[in-house]
Amino acid sequence: MSSPAPAVYGGDEISAIVLDPGSQWTRAGFAGEDSPKAVVPTDYIVHDPPFIGDDYIHVPRSGAEVANPMADGFVSDWDGAVKIWDYAVTKKLGVSFSDHPLLMTEPAWTSTADRKKAVEIAFEELQVPAFYLARSSVCACFAAGKATALVLDVGHKQMSATPVYDGLILKKSSFHNGLGGDFLSKQIAAKLAAQDITVTPYCLVSRKAVQLDPFQAADSAVVKSAADLGLTESFLNLEKERVIHEFKESVCQVMEVPYNEGGAETRPPRPFEFPDGYNINVTTDRFTTSEALFNPKGYSAIDVPKDTVGAAKMVYDSIMSCDVDARANLAYNIVITGGTSLVQGFTERVQQELFGLLPGLKVRIYAAGNSSERKYGGWIGGSVLSSLGTFHQMWISKKEYEEAGSSIVEKRCK
Amino acid sequence: MDAKSIRDVLNLPGKSESPAAKRPKIEGKKHESIQRELYALLGDNSAPTMLQQPQKQFKSRPKIQRKPGPWVWAPFTNQARDDGLVLHHWVKGSAKEDEEYSYVKYNTKIEIPEISQDAESVIEQEGWSIDETKKLLALCSEYDLRWVVIFDRWTDEDTENPRKIEDLQERYYYVRQKLLEMKTTGSAWTADQLSLYNQLDYPKEKEIARKEYLEGLMHRTPAEVTEEEALLVEARKLEAAMKRMNEEREELLRLLDSPEAAGSIAKYSTSQGVTTLAANLMQQGQNKKKKVESTAAPAAERPQASVAFIRKKISAREEAAYGISWKEKLHPGIQLRSAKFPTFKASVQQKVNSILGELGLPIRPVIPTDRVTMKFEQLVNSIVMLLEAKKAVDRLNTEIATSK
Numbered sequence: 001m002s003s004p005a006p007a008v009y010g011g012d013e014i015s016a017i018v019l020d021p022g023s024q025w026t027r028a029g030f031a032g033e034d035s036p037k038a039v040v041p042t043d044y045i046v047h048d049p050p051f052i053g054d055d056y057i058h059v060p061r062s063g064a065e066v067a068n069p070m071a072d073g074f075v076s077d078w079d080g081a082v083k084i085w086d087y088a089v090t091k092k093l094g095v096s097f098s099d100h101p102l103l104m105t106e107p108a109w110t111s112t113a114d115r116k117k118a119v120e121i122a123f124e125e126l127q128v129p130a131f132y133l134a135r136s137s138v139c140a141c142f143a144a145g146k147a148t149a150l151v152l153d154v155g156h157k158q159m160s161a162t163p164v165y166d167g168l169i170l171k172k173s174s175f176h177n178g179l180g181g182d183f184l185s186k187q188i189a190a191k192l193a194a195q196d197i198t199v200t201p202y203c204l205v206s207r208k209a210v211q212l213d214p215f216q217a218a219d220s221a222v223v224k225s226a227a228d229l230g231l232t233e234s235f236l237n238l239e240k241e242r243v244i245h246e247f248k249e250s251v252c253q254v255m256e257v258p259y260n261e262g263g264a265e266t267r268p269p270r271p272f273e274f275p276d277g278y279n280i281n282v283t284t285d286r287f288t289t290s291e292a293l294f295n296p297k298g299y300s301a302i303d304v305p306k307d308t309v310g311a312a313k314m315v316y317d318s319i320m321s322c323d324v325d326a327r328a329n330l331a332y333n334i335v336i337t338g339g340t341s342l343v344q345g346f347t348e349r350v351q352q353e354l355f356g357l358l359p360g361l362k363v364r365i366y367a368a369g370n371s372s373e374r375k376y377g378g379w380i381g382g383s384v385l386s387s388l389g390t391f392h393q394m395w396i397s398k399k400e401y402e403e404a405g406s407s408i409v410e411k412r413c414k
Numbered sequence: 415m416d417a418k419s420i421r422d423v424l425n426l427p428g429k430s431e432s433p434a435a436k437r438p439k440i441e442g443k444k445h446e447s448i449q450r451e452l453y454a455l456l457g458d459n460s461a462p463t464m465l466q467q468p469q470k471q472f473k474s475r476p477k478i479q480r481k482p483g484p485w486v487w488a489p490f491t492n493q494a495r496d497d498g499l500v501l502h503h504w505v506k507g508s509a510k511e512d513e514e515y516s517y518v519k520y521n522t523k524i525e526i527p528e529i530s531q532d533a534e535s536v537i538e539q540e541g542w543s544i545d546e547t548k549k550l551l552a553l554c555s556e557y558d559l560r561w562v563v564i565f566d567r568w569t570d571e572d573t574e575n576p577r578k579i580e581d582l583q584e585r586y587y588y589v590r591q592k593l594l595e596m597k598t599t600g601s602a603w604t605a606d607q608l609s610l611y612n613q614l615d616y617p618k619e620k621e622i623a624r625k626e627y628l629e630g631l632m633h634r635t636p637a638e639v640t641e642e643e644a645l646l647v648e649a650r651k652l653e654a655a656m657k658r659m660n661e662e663r664e665e666l667l668r669l670l671d672s673p674e675a676a677g678s679i680a681k682y683s684t685s686q687g688v689t690t691l692a693a694n695l696m697q698q699g700q701n702k703k704k705k706v707e708s709t710a711a712p713a714a715e716r717p718q719a720s721v722a723f724i725r726k727k728i729s730a731r732e733e734a735a736y737g738i739s740w741k742e743k744l745h746p747g748i749q750l751r752s753a754k755f756p757t758f759k760a761s762v763q764q765k766v767n768s769i770l771g772e773l774g775l776p777i778r779p780v781i782p783t784d785r786v787t788m789k790f791e792q793l794v795n796s797i798v799m800l801l802e803a804k805k806a807v808d809r810l811n812t813e814i815a816t817s818k
Contacts, residue, residue, distance in 0.1 A: 010517065010520075012503055012516075012517065013504065014501045014502060014503050015502065015503075034431070058630075101501065103606060129499075130499060130501070163558070165558055165560065165562050165563055165566075166563070168547070168557070168560070168563045170562065170563065170566040171566055171567070172566050173566070223543075283580065283588040322562065323561070323562050323579055323623045324628045324632070325562070325625070325628075326562045327632065356636065358632070359634060359635065359636040359638075359639045360631050360633065360634045360639060361632060387518065389517035390517045390520045392492050392495075392501060392515075393492050393494035393495050393517075393518075393521060395495075395499060397497050397499035398501055399497045399498070399499065400497050400499075403497075414556075414557075
């Protein structure tokens with residue numbers, strides 16, 4: 001029998017709302033809970049009022065344009081973002097912003113102007129009584145139960161490596177690039193296009209072709225014309241991306257060692273069926289697509305900026321740019337979070353490469369085994385943080401905002 | 415086994431005298447649940463009736479007299495804040511007013527001295543302006559001397575030669591020392607102040623050297639790391655061997671210094687004891703003599719007549735060819751000659767085998783003729799002897815090395 005855990009819980013619930021806006025999903029829920037109650041797609045249909053939420057955005061409507069309010073990991077279109085947040089909190093959680101303190105997460109690289117804007121929106125528009133802007137990497141660190149760690153966050157639009165030291169990020173050693181889930185989807189789309197495979201979204205398939213052999217044309221499928229339905233390009237892209245996302249989840253894999261043709265050919269291929277019934281056996285392509293996360297120069301099918309480095313190299317760069325005294329601790333506490341890190345074999349590959357890159361340091365990787373813990377790492381950490389008794393002195397109150405203005409965010413949310 | 419046999423075994427009086435002769439009559443009405451034969455075996459003893467306890471289906475509802483404690487959604491203020499923000503949390507019982515928030519006690523801060531007007535001249539140092547120093551102290555206070563973070567948030571005035579983390583540390587500790595000196599001028603230093611002053615000493619060169627060394631450690635190749643680890647293991651082994659040897663030596667020296675009697679001599683202090691001792695010694699002497707005689711006896715014995723007869727018939731060449739020998743002691747039964755190869759402890763045998771391998775010889779001779787067996791035995795024995803000699807030499811060498 002194991003002895004009972006020491007009583008370190010310093011919790012004091014004040015019923016705060018935790019909001020973790022991501023490029024693909026916006027997560028909202030109450031502090032102290034172990035997973036977000038409302039997970040809403042960040043895409044919305046431009047309309048008055050806009051269509052928001054999984055149940056509404058995928059309905060094919062003539063002329064409906066899809067918009068995403070996020071850019072480079074943080075909000076760019078505040079009106080759209082506020083509407084999504086409002087939907088998540090008032091509709092899905094069923095509470096009002098004005099009754100609960102709000103903790104929001106942000107990436108490590110947001111500009112001061114964006115942060116000030118966030119505070120203004122929170123107090124002016126959402127009317128929250130108290131507000132805090134927490135770094136999502138710090139939150140992921142807390143979700144893993146650590147105060148010092150190197151957080152590798154592989155999200156939808158970005159991949160970032162951020163060292164966290166005693167709950168504070170080190171900005172000079174933080175790196176991020178565009179390798180994420182969206183990048184993988186684009187890879188796959190490019191590879192499929194190169195093989196002359198058209199991806200027909202579900203909304204256009206009336207009846208799919210049945211009992212087809214692999215690579216046999218799906219002529220018998222009944223497919224509607226997008227032009228007849230009046231569907232826009234952005235909507236079709238959103239729907240196609242859903243199919244590719246499914247492809248990514250069911251087929252893609254990272255090899256444990258750097259990609260080699262011989263090794264990949266010995267692995268059994270994986271079948272995948274498209275919505276129209278066309279199906280293929282994916283062989284080495286399922287490794288080469290995700291290999292680009294580690295070797296973007298060698299394997300990316302789409303153009304990437306020249307200085308883009310792979311996941312393990314980014315972690316290495318981040319560790320090596322820190323002070324030599326902090327490195328051992330960071331290498332021993334590497335937290336991997338974000339939905340794209342769930343690609344099969346990802347964490348093993350990071351570990352394997354880091355063993356080679358950092359032979360002089362002890363490398364230990366912490367990656368939650370549970371997929372929802374991995375996806376919602378930032379939210380869970382925010383939930384932990386905002387239910388700590390010692391944290392309640394950190395909130396920016398409405399009164400403080402009125403006295404000091406939005407610049408208080410730089411002083412309080414370090 | 416039927417009921418009667420059981421009765422016999424247990425010495426119980428029989429039910430009736432005759433039924434043994436008869437085939438046990440299967441009687442009684444047919445049971446549906448058990449076979450009739452089985453029922454007959456049970457005899458008249460019917461199985462005990464199972465008493466069905468009426469079981470309660472659920473745990474009874476606990477009888478709780480007291481009322482559930484009231485929890486209230488109470489407002490509270492945090493004394494660590496100066497804006498009087500009112501937040502709400504659940505408290506048991508009624509909300510207590512004017513009570514300090516229980517987490518305020520964790521709101522601690524490191525004391526960082528401020529630079530006063532008079533101090534500005536004292537802390538002058540080349541390359542540092544007062545404003546920059548104030549900025550540094552503010553960061554130190556904000557991040558509670560977490561140097562890694564302070565360095566991360568530090569922005570350089572002079573972007574041409576950015577400051578290193580050691581520069582910041584050196585400046586901070588220099589300022590602290592100077593301020594302390596200023597505070598204590600004219601009065602004697604207390605022990606606390608002196609120890610604080612010494613603690614604030616920052617050896618910058620040493621720190622840089624230390625970090626360079628750490629950096630070097632970090633940049634070793636995997637091969638170097640494994641080699642270093644192997645060397646460490648080797649070194650530890652040598653240390654352990656040396657320690658063992660020293661212990662053995664000490665033990666030996668101790669023994670040499672004061673030979674202790676193995677047993678008590680009290681029992682020989684009486685005249686009777688001495689007599690017994692003498693008798694024992696004599697007995698031992700006699701036994702020895704007898705042994706010598708008994709071993710000498712067979713050699714003196716003449717070979718039997720039959721042996722002499724066979725010997726006459728076969729020549730020495732034939733003897734060798736058939737592998738007949740006269741001198742060795744034989745065990746009854748048939749044996750293979752190869753069974754006579756000498757064997758050793760597993761550890762020694764392993765070494766012998768490896769040396770045989772080096773010589774290009776099989777571990778066991780393929781055709782063990784008499785001559786081959788003999789030669790092989792000689793060879794193996796000399797190998798073992800050499801091994802022992804080598805071990806002794808090694809040991810002496812280490813002893814010489816340690817005594818130097």
